[in-house]
Amino acid sequence: MSSTFALVDCNNFYVSCERVFNPGLMGKPVVVLSNNDGCVIARSNEAKALGIPMGAPVFKMQDVIKAHGVHVYSSNYALYGDMSQRVMEALSEFTPDVEIYSIDEAFLDLSGFKRGDLADYGRSIWSTVRTWTGVPVSVGIAETKTLAKIANRIAKKSEKAQGVLDLTKSLYRDRALAITQVEDIWGVGRSYATFLRSVGINNALELRNAPDSLIKKKMGIPGLRLLQELRGVSCYPLEQCPPPKNEITVSRSFKHPLGDRADVNEAVAAYTSRGAEKLRAAHREANILVVFLMTNPYHRESRYFNMKTIRLPFSTSDTSELIRYAHSGLDEIYREGYRYKKAGVIFRDLSSDSHIQTTLFDYGQKETSKEIMRAFDSINQRFGSNSVRYAATGSTRNQKWKTVRQRCSPSYTTNWDQLPKVS
């Protein structure tokens, strides 16, 4: 039996979240910025129409923003994360087989459903999510995830589709593929798109009909899978419980470059501490710690990048231990005389925290460390993150490396003090 997937994707998600709590933004150009208010990472349709590209540095867009009164927001992840949960809960009403693919997208397995009813079902999903959460979505339905992506994209853009497109009827499929340019296909990025165009493949239909050997040569196994998916043969099944993480990264750019070792030390300690929290939340421990450091890559002169990989003697998620290793790695890569723009830590080769892998002598110590970490996490959970912190992360008043968010909306749904007020 062939499979059927629906892809439900929130329209301009971050902007839509802002609009739910500030309806005055409806119909107006709105953008949401990345950390440090650096780049544009979400745009309303009106902002797209003004030619503001995805990822554009905001300082380059100042003229357009001023001229058209574009509303600008810092990203408010507490709000978006919470809204995302509400959307996903609404989706789970329609089938238990939901894969949360990203903060604003989910795949639904609709394989058991009758073909003729799919579009109606899609419309029902569309209106339910909108009514329950206020967030507009698009729904694409097809035999594979890749085709569902294509259907979704057309559903979002076409007036006629009204937010829902069912491609399981082969009548429409070839036409849909023909109007989908190669760079808009899931799995085709800039470099593959350039290659495909260079061999005369310009849209998804031409790609589907291309010879396997040609694609395999340049795009490898993933390329072959892509061909199969376009032909309606599903290669990517629904993944409901995501496999355990293999890697955890915490890194940030600094608003202003740092030339002082003490500041970089603090930042690295803070990122390590956050990473250790993520490890414990995922019930994982790290065997490898990587610390890295870089100057501003957009500035040609005096560029520096370096990283140090450290294999830990045994796996751990203990904050103070990890900070010690991160600092010792930093010792080896830190060079005086540079102004650093970004640093980070990566935990690799993660193992489960359920088995204790250490020497007999360390056993008692390990138990103590685990208890301290449990207490640390539960205090922060109860009283808000950073209620207790490690001294190495510096005094909050002087953290020069701290990310800046100057135009942030309130945490309407996750903070009692910031609930929306109706007057």
Added chain:
DNA sequence: TCTGGGGTCCTAGGACCC
């Protein structure tokens, strides 16, 4: 002056071992 963050998968090449 001002340019995000966090992931995954795949491939190639070197070191090392038997």
Added chain:
DNA sequence: TCTGGGGTCCTAGGACCC
């Protein structure tokens, strides 16, 4: 003259996704 073959582990880098 003729200089093996294969496996594993690691790292780096490239490609993609949101």
